[in-house]
Amino acid sequence: MLSLHKLKIFFTVAEEGSISNAAERLYLTQAAVSQHIHDLEAALGVRLFERHAQGVRLSPAGERLREYAQQILRLASLAESELTEVSNLKEGEVRLGVTPGAAVHLLTEWLLAFHERFPHLKATVESSITPTLVSKILKRQMDFALVEGEVKPAPLCW
Known part of the structure; x- marks a missing residue:
């Protein structure tokens, strides 16, 4: 080969x-x-x-x-x-999960910085509770999440 x-x-x-x-x-x-x-x-x-x-x-x-x-x-x-090289991407989407508390304190600043750095990329946001967001991350239905509180370790399923 x-x-x-x-x-x-x-x-x-x-x-x-x-x-x-x-x-x-x-x-x-x-x-x-x-x-x-x-x-x-x-x-x-x-x-x-x-x-x-x-x-x-x-x-x-x-x-x-x-x-x-x-x-x-x-x-x-x-x-x-x-x-x-994410900075060279002309299109694409980042799927972000956020808990309600984290949204209030972190989301606006993060979205502004993201849009400034990657103007061609789209960011979609879903607000939910931590266990739901962690589950979506593990299923690769979401790229990353901003959460508050502890996250219990889960078995790796990928």
Whole structure:
């Protein structure tokens, strides 16, 4: 099976044309890079590089994989940045639960700060008692809750 880690190593070797230069760029040992390339070649059942005195050159199979690897790594990077950087989201919703007491003291200030920081995101608010909010959090029907009082530990159900 292809892993992103091995694809990144493969792609770096392909770009550098040298295992030692790729190892330096990736902060890995030359032996580790060679082993990853060997494992990848064994898993795929093809030679990806032709070795020569000046370094390595892609084989025909390596050329095909390089094209796929470039697309896969680009898409993985794009997915990671879009999903992990909330500030870049253009749309979405945060589901917030709040107990009546917490609403009076915390909600207005929190909503103003949230809207200022994430103007493209929608915040929906539900007011209820603590056990109901905790239950919704555990069922993933709510993203987070502002509650007052103690919350009894519940068994993790995810």
